[in-house]
Amino acid sequence: AQTVTQSQPEMSVQEAETVTLSCTYDTSESDYYLFWYKQPPSRQMILVIRQEAYKQQNATENRFSVNFQKAAKSFSLKISDSQLGDAAMYFCAYRSVSLADDYKLSFGAGTTVTVRA
Amino acid sequence: ETGVTQTPRHLVMGMTNKKSLKCEQHLGHNAMYWYKQSAKKPLELMFVYNFKEQTENNSVPSRFSPECPNSSHLFLHLHTLQPEDSALYLCASSQGGGAGTDTQYFGPGTRLTVL
Numbered sequence: 317a318q319t320v321t322q323s324q325p326e327m328s329v330q331e332a333e334t335v336t337l338s339c340t341y342d343t344s345e346s347d348y349y350l351f352w353y354k355q356p357p358s359r360q361m362i363l364v365i366r367q368e369a370y371k372q373q374n375a376t377e378n379r380f381s382v383n384f385q386k387a388a389k390s391f392s393l394k395i396s397d398s399q400l401g402d403a404a405m406y407f408c409a410y411r412s413v414s415l416a417d418d419y420k421l422s423f424g425a426g427t428t429v430t431v432r433a
Numbered sequence: 434e435t436g437v438t439q440t441p442r443h444l445v446m447g448m449t450n451k452k453s454l455k456c457e458q459h460l461g462h463n464a465m466y467w468y469k470q471s472a473k474k475p476l477e478l479m480f481v482y483n484f485k486e487q488t489e490n491n492s493v494p495s496r497f498s499p500e501c502p503n504s505s506h507l508f509l510h511l512h513t514l515q516p517e518d519s520a521l522y523l524c525a526s527s528q529g530g531g532a533g534t535d536t537q538y539f540g541p542g543t544r545l546t547v548l
Contacts, residue, residue: 351536358541360540360541360542361523361525363538411535420481421476421537425474425475426475
């Protein structure tokens with residue numbers, strides 16, 4: 317399974333400010349999918365954003381955007397105009413498209429985001 | 434989003450008990466998954482079912498037994514668990530079938546405590 321690394325266990329951001337979460341991954345594949353999931357205190361895992369590796373354009377979803385650097389195997393998440401409801405644990409995940417590894421998501425250890433009012 | 438539901442939300446059981454976790458998806462998906470989430474550890478994939486067929490058993494101990502009677506329901510039968518099995522158990526579903534855009538959607542989880 318691919319290794320996904322989130323090097324920041326915790327991040328804190330002031331309300332209305334911007335925070336960037338880092339994620340790196342290890343793979344020899346050229347095509348794959350990357351995801352950011354959010355897990356608030358309610359424990360419901362919610363999809364935030366998805367990036368397809370063959371697309372050079374960075375995905376954007378409202379206040380959430382990614383910086384996908386394929387050569388560097390980096391997939392960071394930027395949360396703009398942070399809101400109190402953004403407080404959660406954020407997980408980066410990798411999905412292969414190979415038949416042998418199909419359906420499997422490899423998750424990072426997560427980054428806890430705290431939003432200060 | 435209530436596309437994937439799990440019951441019970443909380444479960445406390447002794448090591449000699451037998452219990453079952455239930456997952457139901459209302460999204461018309463064909464693939465379902467069980468994950469284990471322990472504190473300070475990445476999510477661990479346990480089982481994958483695709484079109485009701487088990488396609489993955491990620492070296493899970495036999496005290497965990499999955500069952501997938503149809504594409505909408507997934508069970509995890511538990512027996513003679515150990516305290517280290519205490520964790521949040523998450524169910525997920527996706528379209529399956531090898532679709533390139535396959536995205537997993539998660540249920541709220543069952544918080545399991547083994548005494």
